[in-house]
Amino acid sequence: MSLSRAVAIARRIIRQFTRDRRTLAFIIIVPLVVMTLVGLSFPEEAVLDYVAPALMATLAMFFVFILTGVSFLRERAQGTMERLMASPVSRLEIALGYLLGFFLFAAAQALIILLFTILVLGVHYQGALWQIFVFQLIITVGALNLGMFVSTYARNEFQVVQFIPLILAPQVFLCGVIWPVEQMPNYLQAISKVLPLTYAVDGLRGIMLDGSTLVGVGLDLGVLLAFAAAMTVLGAVALRRGAPA
Amino acid sequence: MPMMPGENPQHLAVWADNVSFAYGDVKALQGLKLQVPRGISFGLLGPNGAGKTTLIRILAGLLRPQNGSIQVLGESSARKVAQLIGYMPQVPALYAELSALENVDFFARLYGLSNRRQRAQRVEEALRFVDLWERRNAPTLKLSGGMKQRVSLACAIVHQPPLLVLDEPTVGLDPELRVTFWDHFHSMTREGITLIISSHTMDDAAHCDRLAFLRSGRVIAEGSPQELREATGNLEASLEDAFLYFVRQGVSGDVA
Numbered sequence: 198m199s200l201s202r203a204v205a206i207a208r209r210i211i212r213q214f215t216r217d218r219r220t221l222a223f224i225i226i227v228p229l230v231v232m233t234l235v236g237l238s239f240p241e242e243a244v245l246d247y248v249a250p251a252l253m254a255t256l257a258m259f260f261v262f263i264l265t266g267v268s269f270l271r272e273r274a275q276g277t278m279e280r281l282m283a284s285p286v287s288r289l290e291i292a293l294g295y296l297l298g299f300f301l302f303a304a305a306q307a308l309i310i311l312l313f314t315i316l317v318l319g320v321h322y323q324g325a326l327w328q329i330f331v332f333q334l335i336i337t338v339g340a341l342n343l344g345m346f347v348s349t350y351a352r353n354e355f356q357v358v359q360f361i362p363l364i365l366a367p368q369v370f371l372c373g374v375i376w377p378v379e380q381m382p383n384y385l386q387a388i389s390k391v392l393p394l395t396y397a398v399d400g401l402r403g404i405m406l407d408g409s410t411l412v413g414v415g416l417d418l419g420v421l422l423a424f425a426a427a428m429t430v431l432g433a434v435a436l437r438r439g440a441p442a
Numbered sequence: 443m444p445m446m447p448g449e450n451p452q453h454l455a456v457w458a459d460n461v462s463f464a465y466g467d468v469k470a471l472q473g474l475k476l477q478v479p480r481g482i483s484f485g486l487l488g489p490n491g492a493g494k495t496t497l498i499r500i501l502a503g504l505l506r507p508q509n510g511s512i513q514v515l516g517e518s519s520a521r522k523v524a525q526l527i528g529y530m531p532q533v534p535a536l537y538a539e540l541s542a543l544e545n546v547d548f549f550a551r552l553y554g555l556s557n558r559r560q561r562a563q564r565v566e567e568a569l570r571f572v573d574l575w576e577r578r579n580a581p582t583l584k585l586s587g588g589m590k591q592r593v594s595l596a597c598a599i600v601h602q603p604p605l606l607v608l609d610e611p612t613v614g615l616d617p618e619l620r621v622t623f624w625d626h627f628h629s630m631t632r633e634g635i636t637l638i639i640s641s642h643t644m645d646d647a648a649h650c651d652r653l654a655f656l657r658s659g660r661v662i663a664e665g666s667p668q669e670l671r672e673a674t675g676n677l678e679a680s681l682e683d684a685f686l687y688f689v690r691q692g693v694s695g696d697v698a
């Protein structure tokens with residue numbers, strides 16, 4: 198395990214993204230557009246205050262998932278992933294390198310969503326701002342690794358996009374984004390218990406609505422961290438699939 | 443046949459015995475046998491679909507033989523010696539947004555050249571080797587096909603490995619550059635580096651110290667260009683003639 202190889206991969210990814218002005222613009226503009234629409238469609242302040250944490254969690258997951266899923270897939274289509282696998286780099290180093298590289302952009306998106314929610318939409322919040330941000334970053338890391346992992350099962354961009362309804366839609370409906378988990382039938386509640394977004398929404402609401410601290414939402418945080426770690430390992434293991442059969 | 447000292451797998455660059463590989467139903471390699479001595483240029487010659495790329499991907503540690511055994515630099519897992527192999531894929535796998543220099547520098551880092559000055563020097567040497575130093579800052583996106591091919595070669599040689607595995611490195615090069623490349627390749631073998639080069643043109647074949655003719659996933663003949671030509675019994679025979687001769691013979695044989 199060599200950190201310098203992971204860092205080399207991260208540097209390369211950051212450089213690639215910053216060269217590609219159009220993609221960079223999309224990374225920043227798309228969350229702004231979506232959040233504006235959200236703000237315009239929720240005239241009632243109290244409702245928005247309740248929904249905002251769930252939306253922040255969902256959008257952070259959604260954007261990051263697409264960003265990493267598509268980028269990763271492109272690498273495999275171009276053959277650069279196979280070239281990487283022929284070098285002395287280990288799969289864990291590759292997964293870690295991508296995590297570091299994408300994290301910068303994912304964090305930027307998370308920050309944009311957060312600032313827009315609070316400054317422009319005027320959503321009220323109780324807990325500390327930095328704790329909200331840290332919690333959002335943890336959500337982001339999990340989504341990032343999920344995107345990497347899932348993309349190894351896709352053969353083209355179209356298939357990555359098809360994973361969105363498969364993986365994200367059930368979470369939006371079952372994880373308390375739209376209606377509280379407690380109001381759902383028991384078997385759906387059971388399913389929601391194994392979906393990461395449940396813990397993301399619950400934790401972010403805890404901090405923003407109830408004024409909890411990161412320690413206060415420790416259980417949610419722990420589950421999300423475990424999810425992120427599991428996805429990193431699974432992503433690294435699944436990399437083998439990346440090499441064309 | 444007398445047992446040569448070079449036949450000990452430990453002393454060979456590559457020792458392959460009865461290697462088979464299939465992509466689903468498509469048999470790419472079928473019981474392939476090969477021995478590549480160290481310090482020479484060894485050509486894998488054969489038409490499209492002969493199995494050259496599959497063999498090279500096995501040598502680079504990207505695929506594992508489904509049958510038979512292989513040793514690369516005396517190791518049965520090519521991944522173990524990944525550091526000692528320079529691999530150039532058939533299609534350049536470069537980062538389009540990055541410059542030629544940044545691409546080569548990236549691979550230098552991956553292969554553990556962590557000292558800044560040493561790395562800068564190696565990267566420059568590699569880019570000068572492929573005659574792209576003047577274009578080093580151009581985004582790879584804007585380079586021609588042949589130039590990308592050269593950047594890809596620079597990435598393969600930057601860590602100065604003792605074994606180079608190059609998949610059709612001369613495709614897309616103009617004749618002048620092809621000659622320059624071969625001059626460089628010859629100077630590398632003089633330094634003791636082993637080159638394994640796949641090609642489908644007999645022009646490359648003539649430059650190699652030894653050749654294996656590949657067809658349908660098998661080695662149909664192996665020897666020096668001279669030996670392969672002489673084996674046809676016709677003193678005027680070209681390497682094309684030799685290839686066709688062995689195809690017609692339909693037997694696998696070692697002419698050496």
Ligand SMILES: Nc1ncnc2c1ncn2[C@@H]1O[C@H](COP(=O)(O)OP(=O)(O)O)[C@@H](O)[C@H]1O
Pocket residue numbers: 441442465468469470488489490491492493494495496497
């Ligand atoms: N990824 C792949 N999936 C399925 N078949 C493949 C794949 N790669 C190569 N083949 C098949 O395997 C055979 C050998 O191919 P290859 O090793 O690329 O030969 P060469 O490099 O000599 O042209 C061919 O019949 C080819 O169609």
Ligand SMILES: [Mg+2]
Pocket residue numbers: 494495496532
């Ligand atoms: Mg080929």
